[in-house]
Amino acid sequence: MKIFSEKPQDIGRLILYGCVSIVVSLLFSCGSELDMRELSAGDNEAPSNPQVIEVMNLPGSVTISCSPPDEQDVLYLMAEITLNGVRKTVKTSFYDSKLHIDGFPHAGDFDVVIKAVDRNENMSSGITVNVSPTTPSYILAAKSISMVPTFSGVYVTWEENAMKDDLILQLLGYNEHNEVVVLDDYYTDFEAGSFLSTDPSYGYDERPFGLAIQNRWGHASDTTWLTLAPKFDEQLDHKLMSPVRDWAMPNTTDIAEGPCVDVGPNFRNPQTQFSHLFDGNINTYYETGDGVPPFTFTFDLGVMANLSRFRYYQRRGPEFSFLHNTIKRWRVYGSLTKEPCIDDPAWKLLGTYEMTRPSGESVTTQGDIDASQAGLDYFIDIEATDTPVRYIRFAIDENWSQGTMAHFGELMLWGVIVD
Secondary structure, three states, X not given: OOOOOOOOOOHHHHHHHHHHHHHHHHHHHHHHHHHHHHHHOOOOOOOOOOEEEEEEEEEOEEEEEEEOOOOOOEEEEEEEEEEOOEEEEEEEEOOOOEXXXXXXXXXXXXXXXXXXXXXXXXXXXXXEEEEOOEOOHHHHHHHOOEEEEEEOEEEEEEOOOOOOOOEEEEEEEEOOOOOEEEEEEEEEOOOOEEEEEEOXXXXXXXXXXXXXXXXXXXXXXXXXXXXEOOEOOEEOOHHHOEEEOOOEOOOOOOOOOOOEOOOOOOOOOXXXXXXXXXXXXXXXXXXXXXXXXXXXXXXXXEEEEEEEEEEEEOOOOHHHOOOOOEEEEEEEEEEOOOOOOOOOOOOEEEEEEEOOOOOOOOOOOHHHHHXXXXXXXXXXXXXXXXXXXXXXXEEEEEEOOOOOOOEEOEEEEEEEEOO
């Protein structure tokens, strides 16, 4: 039989360890209380005023660089200003002594009071600084506005949003009661850009269109009014469209060169087949065959029409927005007959295109992703809008990854059907 016995414990040592632990705990506890008291303790004396080092006047905003006072208990700096009758306070920490104030309604001179605040919320008497912000972006952008009539609507461009402020561009019109109403809203923080507002309800006769810009502080520009007459077009029925066997050999440096051979329907696999291009579902996608640019595909509109514009949807998902196999540079051709080669006189060049990020940035932003998922609009060259076509060929010269294929989430086309 094995008998297990427990080794007697050193009771005295345990008692000693316990006493030491209690003493250490008390020391730490007292130290914490002392630290907290030190943080909250202090006098009721106001700190000295900060010193202003530099004032940077910007469009609709200013940045004031300060030097905090020498008192050790100064916690932060604060700027106070009244804009449109509303008192506004901006704070910055002791470690970042730059105060940025935005939301100025116009260019001009404004007084800003800058104070130092200590840990007990004692404030210095304050110093008054005169600042002179320049013209805000919403006013500059409104002055740069261009509105031109286009198919079924109005095409608007703007510039001068140098600070990349959040802006709302509002397209205005009149209702049947002669009241001003908002026809369309477009939100942007891009420095420059454009948007297309189309709606059959705008009609095709001359009518007044107005455009005003607001920023996130509720400031609004003057309204620009123009009398415009939208041009007629209609969305072509995607159910009538069908693929055409692509005679142009895709693996050539120029689609107009090389032998024209029947390469068959140009799609990679059944999951990404050509029918997804016109299935009305932006969650599916078409993928061209693997090869060397230009990647080509040809389809039948099902009707003869003068094309006016088209909308390209990128493959769904932020990882494909202006990335991966999304098209970047391409050409669009049209013909009334199914001639095999683009260099045949029957094929007419309808437009040459290059996709850029709407933000103008070198990397994709959330604004770019939102724009890509909403669809990107492109116009047929104006001199080609009177060219009747039945067959369309895309030749993609480059994608965003320098890859060997191209993705289309969905393709929509507009034009005028020719009898």
